[in-house]
Amino acid sequence: MLWPDPGNPRAALYMFYQVGSADEPAAPTGLAHFLEHMMFNGSARFPDGDFDRVLEAAGGSNNAYTTEEMTVYHEHFPATATATAFALEMDRMRTLLIDAERVDRERGVILSEREASVENDPVACFLEEVQAVACAGTAYAHPVIGWAEDIARIDESSLSRFYNRHYRYARPTIVGVGGIEPEHWNRLCVDQGLDQAPDRVAGASEPVPVGPHSAGERRIERSAAVQSSYLALSFPTPAVTAPSALAHELLWTVLVEGVASRLHALLVERKAEAIALEAYRIGHRVPGCRILLVALAPGRRPQTVERTIRQALAQLADAGPTDEERIRAINQRLASYYHQLESVTGRAELLGRAWTLHRDLSRIQTYPGRLEAVGADEIRDAARDAFGQGGWTVGCLHPDGT
Amino acid sequence: MNRIGVKSGTLPSGLRDWRSLDGILEEVLEPGIELVLCPRPEVPLITVTFLWEGGALLDAPDYFGQAQTTSELLVKGTKTSDAITLAARFEVLGADFETWAGRECLGITLSAPRRVFPKVWDLVEDVFESSRFTASELHKLQKRSIAAIRVAKDGDPRSLLSVYADSWIYGSGSPYGHPVGGDEISLGRLEPGSLRRFWFQHLRDRRAVVSVAGDFDPDEIRASLTRIFSSRKVQNPGSSDLQVPVEPPIGMRGLFIDRPGATQCYFWMGGLGVDRRYPERVGLELVQSVLGGRFNSLLNRRLRIEEGLTYGAHAGYTLPSFRGVSYLTSYTPTERTRRALDAAFDVLRRAREVGLLEADLKAGRLYLKGQEAFRYETTNQWSFRLALRRFHHLSLADWAGYAEALDQISPARAGVILREVFPAPEDCFLVVIGDARSLLPDLVDLGEWSLESLSSPGFGPARPQPVEPVKV
Numbered sequence: 121m122l123w124p125d126p127g128n129p130r131a132a133l134y135m136f137y138q139v140g141s142a143d144e145p146a147a148p149t150g151l152a153h154f155l156e157h158m159m160f161n162g163s164a165r166f167p168d169g170d171f172d173r174v175l176e177a178a179g180g181s182n183n184a185y186t187t188e189e190m191t192v193y194h195e196h197f198p199a200t201a202t203a204t205a206f207a208l209e210m211d212r213m214r215t216l217l218i219d220a221e222r223v224d225r226e227r228g229v230i231l232s233e234r235e236a237s238v239e240n241d242p243v244a245c246f247l248e249e250v251q252a253v254a255c256a257g258t259a260y261a262h263p264v265i266g267w268a269e270d271i272a273r274i275d276e277s278s279l280s281r282f283y284n285r286h287y288r289y290a291r292p293t294i295v296g297v298g299g300i301e302p303e304h305w306n307r308l309c310v311d312q313g314l315d316q317a318p319d320r321v322a323g324a325s326e327p328v329p330v331g332p333h334s335a336g337e338r339r340i341e342r343s344a345a346v347q348s349s350y351l352a353l354s355f356p357t358p359a360v361t362a363p364s365a366l367a368h369e370l371l372w373t374v375l376v377e378g379v380a381s382r383l384h385a386l387l388v389e390r391k392a393e394a395i396a397l398e399a400y401r402i403g404h405r406v407p408g409c410r411i412l413l414v415a416l417a418p419g420r421r422p423q424t425v426e427r428t429i430r431q432a433l434a435q436l437a438d439a440g441p442t443d444e445e446r447i448r449a450i451n452q453r454l455a456s457y458y459h460q461l462e463s464v465t466g467r468a469e470l471l472g473r474a475w476t477l478h479r480d481l482s483r484i485q486t487y488p489g490r491l492e493a494v495g496a497d498e499i500r501d502a503a504r505d506a507f508g509q510g511g512w513t514v515g516c517l518h519p520d521g522t
Numbered sequence: 523m524n525r526i527g528v529k530s531g532t533l534p535s536g537l538r539d540w541r542s543l544d545g546i547l548e549e550v551l552e553p554g555i556e557l558v559l560c561p562r563p564e565v566p567l568i569t570v571t572f573l574w575e576g577g578a579l580l581d582a583p584d585y586f587g588q589a590q591t592t593s594e595l596l597v598k599g600t601k602t603s604d605a606i607t608l609a610a611r612f613e614v615l616g617a618d619f620e621t622w623a624g625r626e627c628l629g630i631t632l633s634a635p636r637r638v639f640p641k642v643w644d645l646v647e648d649v650f651e652s653s654r655f656t657a658s659e660l661h662k663l664q665k666r667s668i669a670a671i672r673v674a675k676d677g678d679p680r681s682l683l684s685v686y687a688d689s690w691i692y693g694s695g696s697p698y699g700h701p702v703g704g705d706e707i708s709l710g711r712l713e714p715g716s717l718r719r720f721w722f723q724h725l726r727d728r729r730a731v732v733s734v735a736g737d738f739d740p741d742e743i744r745a746s747l748t749r750i751f752s753s754r755k756v757q758n759p760g761s762s763d764l765q766v767p768v769e770p771p772i773g774m775r776g777l778f779i780d781r782p783g784a785t786q787c788y789f790w791m792g793g794l795g796v797d798r799r800y801p802e803r804v805g806l807e808l809v810q811s812v813l814g815g816r817f818n819s820l821l822n823r824r825l826r827i828e829e830g831l832t833y834g835a836h837a838g839y840t841l842p843s844f845r846g847v848s849y850l851t852s853y854t855p856t857e858r859t860r861r862a863l864d865a866a867f868d869v870l871r872r873a874r875e876v877g878l879l880e881a882d883l884k885a886g887r888l889y890l891k892g893q894e895a896f897r898y899e900t901t902n903q904w905s906f907r908l909a910l911r912r913f914h915h916l917s918l919a920d921w922a923g924y925a926e927a928l929d930q931i932s933p934a935r936a937g938v939i940l941r942e943v944f945p946a947p948e949d950c951f952l953v954v955i956g957d958a959r960s961l962l963p964d965l966v967d968l969g970e971w972s973l974e975s976l977s978s979p980g981f982g983p984a985r986p987q988p989v990e991p992v993k994v
Contacts, residue, residue, distance in 0.1 A: 130895050169827050172818040177885040179892015181816070198892045228830030228858075235786040235855050236833060241677045345783075347672040347977075380610035389606050392662050395669045418669050444614055451616030455567075455635055462565050462900040 121481070122305045123297040123471055125464070131199040131298030132464040134192060135209050136472040138293070139286040141266070142188040142259035142403075148274050150230070150266015151282050153186040157230055158279060159193065160184075161222045164215035171208055178204045186264050189405050190476060196465050199299030206308045214288055223276045231272075234265050242344035246517040247352060247413065251402060253338050254354035254409050254513035260402050295472045298464040336510060343518040348395075349416040351425055354409045354513040355506045357401055360477055367494050367502040372399055372410060373449035374441045374499065380448065382441075383412075386432055392417055393425045404477060409513075410506070422516040433507040440500025449499075450491050457487055543918055546908070547740065551732075551747055554756035558733040558908045559740050562901055568736035569633040569901040571909035575729040577627045578702040580720075583695060585711055587704015589623035591663060592717045592725070593630075596621050598659035601652035605659055608649070617642050619649075625702055626842055627913060628725055633902060636737045640746075647750040650726065655718035668706050675976050679781070679955050682981070683790040683851060687953045689981045690777045691794065691847055698844065706979035727755050733909030736901040774969030775951050777983075780958035781976040787859040787956030791866060792849025793945030795839045798914050804927040805939045806839065812878050812886040813837045813869075813940065814850055820882070821869050825852055831862045839943060843914075848943045856957055860964050867947040874946060877937035887928045894924060953982075 144151045162168045175182055180197030195205045238244040248263050255261040265271075294314070296305055309315060357368055375383045376399045387394040397414045416425055441449070460466035474481050483490070547559040581588040597619060598605040612619045617634035634642050674682055685701050692699030704712075730751075734743050800806065807815075814821035814837020825835040832854045840846035850870060854862040898904055911921065920927075931939075945951075954961070958973060965971070974982050 130899060169818065169823065172816075173885065176816055176818050176889040179888050181889075181893055181896070196896055198895065201892065225830035229826055229833055232786070232831065232854055233833035236678065236680070236788075236853050240784055240786040243673075243677055346676045348669060378609060378613040380606050380613050385606045385609075388666070389662070392665065395666045395673070415669075415673055417665060418672070444610070448610065448614040451635075451638075452613060455616035455618070455633075458565050458567050458635060459633075459900065459902070462567070463896075464899070 121293070121295055121471060121475065122300060122302060123295070123467055124300055124302055124305075125298050126301075128299040128464065129199055130196065130464045131202050131205075131296065131300050132194065132196045132468040133202070133205045133209060134194045134295040134297075134465075134468040134472050135213070136293040136295065136476045137191045137193075137286060137290070138189070138476055139191055139290070140187050140189040141262065141264040143286070144259070144262075144282075148266065148270035148278065149262040150264075150271045151274060151278060152191055152286075153265050154226070154230060154271065154274050155279055155282055155287075156184050156186045156191050156193075157226045158218055158222065158283075159212050159216060161226060162217040163212040164217070165211045166208060167217060171212065175201075175205060175208055180205055188260050188264060188403060192472070194465065194468065202296070202300050202304065203308060206312070209294075210312050213292065216283055216287070218276050218280050218283060220276050223274070223279060227271060227274070230265070231268065234268060234271065238263070238265065239268070242346050243350055243413075243415075243517065246342055246344065246350060246515065247411070249340060249342065250352045250354060250411065250513060250515040253340050253515070254411070255402060256338075260406075260408065293472055293476050295468045295475075297468040297471065338513045340513070340515045341518070342515070343520050343522070346517060346519050348418045348519065349420065349422050349522075350517040351414040351416060351422045351429075352513075352515040352517070353412045353414075353426070353429065354515075355412070356509065356511040357403075357408055357410045357506060359407050360404045362407075364498065364502055364505065366490055367498040368506065369453065370446070370449045370491070370494055371436075371441075371499050371502040371506065373452055374445045375399070375436070376412070377449070377452055382432060382436065382445065383429065387414065387425065387428065391428060393420050393428060409511075422518070426514065426516075433503065437500065437503040437507045440496045440503070443496065446494075446496045446499060450494070453491055454488055543922055546918065548912065548918070551744060551751075553751060553754050554730070555747060555751055555754075556729070556731045556912055557744070557747065558731070558912050559738075559743065560733065560735040560904045560908055561738065561740075562735050562904055563737040565901070566636045566737050567633065567901050568636050568639055568734065568738050569631065569905040571731075571733045571905045572630040572632070573627045573731045573733075573909050573913045574629070574725050575627055575913070576725050577624045578700070579626055579697045580724070581697075581700060581704075582716075584708060585716070586700040586708040587667065587702070588712060588717065588720060589628055589725075590703050591660070591667065591709065591712055592720045593621040593623045593628050594663055594667075595655050595660055595714075595717055596653050596721060597649060598663065599654045599656060600648045601654065602648060608645070611645055612642070615641055617645075619645075623702060625698065629909075631902065631906065639738070639742075643746040643750060650750055651753060653721065655714045655721070657714045660712065660714045660717065664709050664712060667704065667709050671703070671706055679779075679788055679976065680853065683788055683953060683955065684849075686777060686779060686955070686982045687790045687792065687847065687849065687951065690775070690953055691792075691951050694980070694982065698842070701981050705981060730754075731909050731913045733905045733912065735904035735908065774948055776965065776969055776971040777951070777953045778958055778962055778965075778971050778973045779953065779955040779976050779982065780973060781955055782957060782959065784955070784957040785856055786853055787856050787862075787954060787961060788851075788853040789859070789863060789866075789955075790849055790851045790953040791863075791870070791947070791950040792847050792851075793949060793951055795846045795848035795943045796841070797845050798841045798843050800841065800943075802935070802939050802942075803841065804924065805931045805935055806841075806943055807890060808883060808886050808928060808931050809878065809936050809940045809943070810837055810839060811890055812882045812936070813873055813944070815886075816889060818885070820873060821850060821852075821866065824865055824869050825854075825862060829861075829865060831858050831865065835866065837944075848945070850944075856960055859954075859956065859961055863965070863968075867950075870944060870950075871947050874941050874944065877933055878940065880933050883931065883933060883936055887931070890928060891925050 141152050178201035180195050182195040184193040252261050394414045399412045401410050402408050470484050474483050545561045549557050551557045578589045615638040620631045689699045821835045825831045832852045835852035837850045839848040850866050
């Protein structure tokens with residue numbers, strides 16, 4: 121799909137493969153992310169580092185990310201280099217080179233990534249455990265990057281199988297944005313046979329990920345070499361396609377976005393029980409969870425802070441947000457929506473997600489109206505769903521020796 | 523095929539020249555505000571960047587973090603609103619109001635939808651004129667900032683490497699060496715009265731640049747700025763009253779920051795580079811891009827693509843008003859540290875000795891030209907980058923000739939620039955964060971080492987100051 125912007129000298133190409141860590145077979149974990157790395161290590165026409173060499177020499181830059189549910193490759197480049205970027209993506213979609221030597225070299229890179237971002241960071245290790253408990257028994261229980269022992273044993277045959285199934289014979293959502301002429305785009309797509317029905321591997325079945333389920337409350341207590349405590353709470357949240365999804369988005373904006381948000385104002389500003397907090401979600405297509413991570417102020421006890429949070433959430437679920445909170449949340453979301461529209465990469469993300477998650481592009485244009493239509497009572501009901509039905513996981517990370 | 527918004531018309535005959543200076547206005551507004559206006563009406567947003575000359579360079583000795591804390595305290599309550607109410611008044615409008623301090627300036631980035639801007643200006647005026655700087659808010663900020671430093675030391679320490687490196691190179695007592703955000707000790711010494719004076723009597727009236735980008739009416743902007751700066755009394759201290767000691771490095775000097783049990787090692791190697799007036803700025807940008815500024819750079823190619831030693835390796839530089847730093851940095855599992863360090867040294871040595879190949883420079887020129895349009899795309903980017911250019915007295919005309927300037931950089935010139943700016947491996951300052959017990963014995967042959975603990979307060983030992991600081 122194309123979102124043309126005549127006259128813009130910039131362009132972006134995004135490839136949304138609908139596969140992520142939740143689509144991995146039981147083991148080894150980390151396969152989807154490992155393959156994302158391999159996609160930069162050469163294909164038939166562009167072997168051994170040529171992907172970056174060719175794209176950078178055309179003025180382009182690129183990167184990729186893997187989530188539980190999708191793997192996204194993205195380039196931004198001068199609009200005149202669209203054909204080059206397109207050719208690079210098509211080649212690695214169909215003729216990726218996967219052999220033992222390349223796999224071993226990339227393993228070192230991935231282990232370094234894991235060492236730097238997880239193993240060497242006690243809070244990141246703790247959050248992996250919280251996720252494992254909150255999503256236990258589901259395809260979302262393991263980290264996207266995979267467990268270190270699994271990364272160590274991923275081999276070229278498992279990667280090739282994964283690639284054939286989810287890339288070579290599957291069909292990603294391809295998004296172009298910027299100064300790309302529609303006729304040019306159509307020609308590129310037709311030349312690559314993208315107007316034909318996608319091939320499928322015989323017998324390949326679509327994986328059905330299981331979302332985090334709600335049961336009773338689970339708790340984990342850990343200690344590590346940290347100087348103050350952390351608290352992580354996981355709450356159920358509906359799929360992004362659920363009718364209440366927008367109300368939940370506003371609920372979490374009311375709670376944690378900005379200095380005046382309810383939890384930040386309470387925990388950080390008024391009570392000085394925390395120094396920072398953030399929330400993120402695991403699982404989009406399926407009912408998933410929101411994890412709230414709170415870095416406690418030195419000397420504060422997780423139990424006290426947990427009590428404060430429980431009271432605040434119960435209050436919100438009981439009375440709903442104030443009018444001002446609702447308007448604040450709507451305007452904050454609107455402002456970030458406008459900021460996203462400013463760049464070709466922001467628009468490509470919007471377009472790709474609207475299609476891969478919702479199969480509905482009109483939702484981009486209708487977003488402001490839909491936001492404003494969400495009432496305070498719907499946000500209150502979202503709070504009741506999230507906080508009043510159980511299914512919590514509570515994790516505490518204490519400094520060693522306390 | 524699914525498309526949205528495809529129009530049946532054809533493209534204009536040529537892509538519009540995004541680098542055109544048409545519409546960008548530079549003027550001086552009373553009282554002494556250097557104003558840059560950049561109309562970008564595509565999206566209904568306006569971003570305003572304010573920069574005041576000063577920043578952490580003005581921190582008093584032993585009071586590091588003064589400028590940074592002043593910037594944070596500025597929005598923690600005014601005569602009419604306490605801290606939370608003030609934040610809510612901005613946020614309910616969908617406005618972002620970020621205050622920060624750099625080494626050389628104190629800045630504010632303000633961004634909001636166009637339709638709410640009249641109300642936003644009222645809030646900004648309230649902050650500029652009646653910020654309260656209360657002891658209770660300062661106390662909370664101090665505790666939070668100190669805890670945040672500890673959190674950074676507990677977690678992923680990548681962001682701390684350059685803080686240790688600045689201190690190691692310039693000396694922690696130097697205006698360029700002390701931590702911009704302060705340290706665990708200095709932050710505790712700050713007092714509300716001095717921060718209040720810092721803002722009202724010192725910083726607010728210094729040289730100021732304001733840059734506005736987005737969907738605005740220039741006359742409305744001028745009127746609003748004149749109003750909110752009405753009580754400003756222009757001072758002109760400039761930055762020439764500052765002294766920055768500069769000591770040329772001779773021999774490798776290593777600082778080892780011990781994190782017992784660390785399975786990953788983070789390293790930074792570099793030295794004194796050049797200042798903002800360096801005539802070969804464009805060439806330096808090209809050299810950095812080829813050496814370590816992108817995925818396919820010499821450094822990342824060697825350490826990541828060829829040897830699989832790291833997830834990322836990067837070369838960079840700073841260009842402040844006085845001599846900045848230039849460096850190579852990466853990280854790797856503990857057991858591969860020596861191999862990664864040697865590989866990085868080797869990349870630097872070869873680049874200095876052999877020079878850069880035309881093929882690499884050509885790719886670098888094309889890359890930089892292509893990426894430049896993405897550095898000037900959003901209202902935030904336009905506002906911030908134009909403000910910085912004005913702040914550093916860089917002309918817009920130079921900027922318009924960027925592509926031509928890149929084409930002028932030959933391999934010979936690139937080689938000269940590289941040797942001028944990046945130090946020889948044997949004269950590098952080296953900062954390593956990792957497990958000293960398993961690593962240090964393997965590094966002693968590299969040169970003289972100082973050892974510090976990551977959990978100790980501050981950012982490394984103070985090296986002796988040069989006897990006679992250079993008066994600039």
